[in-house]
Amino acid sequence: MAAAVACGIAAAWYIGLFTPDGRFSRVDAGRLLPPAASLAALVPNGAREPGDSRPRTFLGFGDGDTSSECKWSSVPAGQDRPFRTVRIRAETRVAERRTSGVTRAEQSLAVWADAARNGGRPTTPVAVGDGGYARVDTMTWVIVFSRVVVYDVHVRFRISNALVDVSARTHTRPDDQTTALVRGLAADTAKRLARLG
Numbered sequence: 283m284a285a286a287v288a289c290g291i292a293a294a295w296y297i298g299l300f301t302p303d304g305r306f307s308r309v310d311a312g313r314l315l316p317p318a319a320s321l322a323a324l325v326p327n328g329a330r331e332p333g334d335s336r337p338r339t340f341l342g343f344g345d346g347d348t349s350s351e352c353k354w355s356s357v358p359a360g361q362d363r364p365f366r367t368v369r370i371r372a373e374t375r376v377a378e379r380r381t382s383g384v385t386r387a388e389q390s391l392a393v394w395a396d397a398a399r400n401g402g403r404p405t406t407p408v409a410v411g412d413g414g415y416a417r418v419d420t421m422t423w424v425i426v427f428s429r430v431v432v433y434d435v436h437v438r439f440r441i442s443n444a445l446v447d448v449s450a451r452t453h454t455r456p457d458d459q460t461t462a463l464v465r466g467l468a469a470d471t472a473k474r475l476a477r478l479g
Contacts, residue, residue: 304383304443306478308337309372311352314446314474316467321354324365324450324463329357337374347386349373364460365435365450370471373445383443391415391440408465411446411472414439416465418456435461437468441475 312335315321321328330352337348355367375386395415398405405417419434435456438447448468452460 303376304374304387306374306442306444306475308348309350309374309444309446309475309478310337311335311350311370311372311446313478314370314372314471315352315354316470316474320467320470321368324368324467325354325356326363327357327361328354328368331355337372345376347373347375362452362454364454364456364463365452367451368467369447369449369451371447371449372475373447375443375445387440387443387445388413390445391438394438408437408439408468410437410465410468411439411441411475414468416461416468418461431455435464437465439468439472441472444475446471446475 315330318328331354333351333353335350335352337350339346339348349371350373351369351371353367353369356363356365373387373390375383375390377383378386391413395405398415398417403417403419405415408414408416414437416435416437419436421432421434423430423432430453432451432453433456434449434451436447436449438445440446446468448464448471450460450464450467
C-alpha cells in the first residue's frame with residue numbers, strides 16, 4: 283500500500299501537479315492601462331481603442347497561457363505628439379509539467395531580449411518589476427516614391443509569472459526624453475500589476 287502511494291505521489295510530481303503557476307491568473311491589460319491624465323504626456327487627445335481586452339488562451343478556450351492587449355491612440359488618428367499609439371500587452375504563463383509559470387516567464391523574457399540582441403537591435407536592462415529590458419524597433423516601408431519609417435519603443439518586464447510589454451509607436455525618431463516617457467509608463471504599469479496580485 284505504501285509503495286502504491288509513493289508511486290502515485292512520484293507520478294503526480296512527474297506530470298507537474300505540484301508545480302506552481304505563479305502569483306497571477308489571467309492578467310487583463312485593460313486593468314493595467316492608466317487613466318487618461320497619465321497618458322496625456324504620451325498621446326494627447328487620445329482614446330482607448332475599441333475591443334475586448336479580456337485574457338484569452340491561444341485558441342480562445344481552455345486553460346493555459348493567456349494574453350491580453352489594450353491600446354490608447356490619438357484622436358483623430360495618425361498624430362504623433364510625441365506618440366500616436368500606446369499599447370499594453372500582458373501575457374500570463376502557467377506551469378507546464380515540472381516548469382513553474384515563473385520560470386517560463388523568466389525564460390520568455392530572456393528569449394525576447396536575446397532575439398533582439400542577435401538581430402542587432404540594442405537592448406538595455408531596466409529596473410522595472412522583477413526585471414526587464416527596453417529597446418526601439420524600427421520598421422521601414424517603401425511605397426512607390428514614398429518612404430515610411432515607424433519606431434516602436436518597447437519596455438518588456440516580468441513580475442512573477444506575468445510578462446508585460448509596454449510600447450509606444452511614432453513616426454518621429456524617439457530621443458532620450460520620449461524614451462523616458464515610455465519607461466515611466468512601464469514603471470507605473472508595474473505598480474498597477476503588483477497591486478492586482
